[in-house]
Amino acid sequence: MNYKNHSIKNFNDAISYLDSFVNYEKKTNYSYGKTLKLQRVERLLKNLNIDYKRLKSIHIAGTKGKGSTATFCAYLLASAGYKTGLYTSPHFFDFRERIQILAKNREQSTESRGKTKSSLISKEDVVRLIEQMRPQLEQLRFTARLGALSFFEVYTALAFKYFLEKNTDFVVLETGLGGRLDATNVVSPLISVITHIGYDHMDKLGTTLGEIAQEKSGIIKKNTDVVSASQAPSVFEVIRAKARKTKSELFVFGESFESANEHLKSQYTNFDFRFRGKTFDKLKIFLKGKHQIENASLAIASVFLLKEKGIISNNLNLKTALSNSFLEGRFEVLKNKPLIVSDVAHNASSFRVLSENLKFYYPSKKIILIFSASNDKDIKKMLGKIKYKHLILTRFNNPRSYKPQEIKDICNVKFAHIAEDINRALEIAKQLYNNDSIIVISGSLFLVSEAKQILQINNRNTVEIQ
Numbered sequence: 001m002n003y004k005n006h007s008i009k010n011f012n013d014a015i016s017y018l019d020s021f022v023n024y025e026k027k028t029n030y031s032y033g034k035t036l037k038l039q040r041v042e043r044l045l046k047n048l049n050i051d052y053k054r055l056k057s058i059h060i061a062g063t064k065g066k067g068s069t070a071t072f073c074a075y076l077l078a079s080a081g082y083k084t085g086l087y088t089s090p091h092f093f094d095f096r097e098r099i100q101i102l103a104k105n106r107e108q109s110t111e112s113r114g115k116t117k118s119s120l121i122s123k124e125d126v127v128r129l130i131e132q133m134r135p136q137l138e139q140l141r142f143t144a145r146l147g148a149l150s151f152f153e154v155y156t157a158l159a160f161k162y163f164l165e166k167n168t169d170f171v172v173l174e175t176g177l178g179g180r181l182d183a184t185n186v187v188s189p190l191i192s193v194i195t196h197i198g199y200d201h202m203d204k205l206g207t208t209l210g211e212i213a214q215e216k217s218g219i220i221k222k223n224t225d226v227v228s229a230s231q232a233p234s235v236f237e238v239i240r241a242k243a244r245k246t247k248s249e250l251f252v253f254g255e256s257f258e259s260a261n262e263h264l265k266s267q268y269t270n271f272d273f274r275f276r277g278k279t280f281d282k283l284k285i286f287l288k289g290k291h292q293i294e295n296a297s298l299a300i301a302s303v304f305l306l307k308e309k310g311i312i313s314n315n316l317n318l319k320t321a322l323s324n325s326f327l328e329g330r331f332e333v334l335k336n337k338p339l340i341v342s343d344v345a346h347n348a349s350s351f352r353v354l355s356e357n358l359k360f361y362y363p364s365k366k367i368i369l370i371f372s373a374s375n376d377k378d379i380k381k382m383l384g385k386i387k388y389k390h391l392i393l394t395r396f397n398n399p400r401s402y403k404p405q406e407i408k409d410i411c412n413v414k415f416a417h418i419a420e421d422i423n424r425a426l427e428i429a430k431q432l433y434n435n436d437s438i439i440v441i442s443g444s445l446f447l448v449s450e451a452k453q454i455l456q457i458n459n460r461n462t463v464e465i466q
Helices: 011-017 038-047 066-079 123-140 150-164 211-219 233-243 292-306 318-323 346-361 380-385 404-410 422-430 445-454
Strands: 057-061 084-087 099-104 115-120 170-174 193-196 225-228 250-252 257-264 271-276 278-285 332-336 339-343 365-370 389-391 437-442
Touching: 011 123, 038 123, 038 193, 057 339, 066 099, 066 115, 066 170, 066 278, 066 292, 066 332, 084 150, 099 257, 123 150, 123 250, 170 211, 193 292, 211 233, 211 339, 211 380, 225 233, 225 278, 225 292, 225 339, 250 278, 257 422, 271 292, 271 404, 278 292, 278 318, 339 445, 346 380, 365 422, 380 404, 380 445, 389 404, 389 422, 422 437, 422 445
Parallel strands: 057 170, 057 193, 084 170, 193 225, 225 250, 339 437, 365 389, 365 437
Antiparallel strands: 084 099, 099 115, 257 271, 271 278, 332 339
């Protein structure tokens, strides 16, 4: 369709229009260094008159934990009374999930007063803003010098425009792929956050942890505080060097700030947080796993640094904000009968964490693993991190998905059930299930999303902050 002369009249038009741009979340065969260009994003934002430099942002990159850390950050800021934009990717059910605003409810009813709710960008706003942007998008859809605009770049521009229009006090931005060349990396953030860095997207970011860290640490800007998770020595070497080069102060989990008295319960986790000689005790989070304590700590440290600098003046409500932070698909119990757990683990390091969580929370359960992954993943290492009794290989509805037989052949699996889709995989899993079992769905966010849609489980917005 020729969109130069075709206006965006409704939400379906908007979806079709966005889908007309190249989507690298559905591709693996492209050159990372040649395809992603910040100059193209800067030109786009300039032509759209989007003054993105006005955004007061926390910028987050890493291999795992980005989404959780971003969510914790947004809830912490919102709990202090700040209207906070949250930009994450990918999404579970609706691409509008990528653009949210968290703000305190101003209703006067006793039940609603003081609560903070998360609101997705409305369908009407998507239609209106895309139609406003369309002439410039068409002008820059492809140029000989800058190449083709991507879905992620267009959606990032949409997010920036929306957050500015809504007068957000702060925005929390999660990078997509890498960091250095990511479309979000045009910003000059208040804080740069680096979550755990491990092996992932090696065909794009590099084959060593040091090379991957170079890409991720590309979000570190001059004279900007950096908050980092605990990292492998080769990763620390890169991050510390980048911090020195940019004259940025580095704050590291386990050194500059830490957690203590960690107690992992079946339904929640308690821990204390220590920073600058102060201790905040008996904090509670409902995202399961010890790694979520580190993600929460990164968020708390980031917000405290903003408080120290006077950028935040309102009082923080740590306990309420943390206990009500929620994110889909993070070691999430989907059903109790049969017992089904989903997790968006999608690389070897996150599968190691998944395995540790299963051993801790369900030590006596035999694992029935429903597995699929994108075809740029090291599936052999992923499956090598988890001990299962039954393996069900399937695929999800994305061109990047491995075919189940390909997984079986590459991993040299002696026996596995083959399912053409997640629906059939769940049927097989239920046939294998007994009271000593647990069904685990993992390997890709896309797989978990399809499973939740089939099971009709969407927990977003079930939680509100006091």
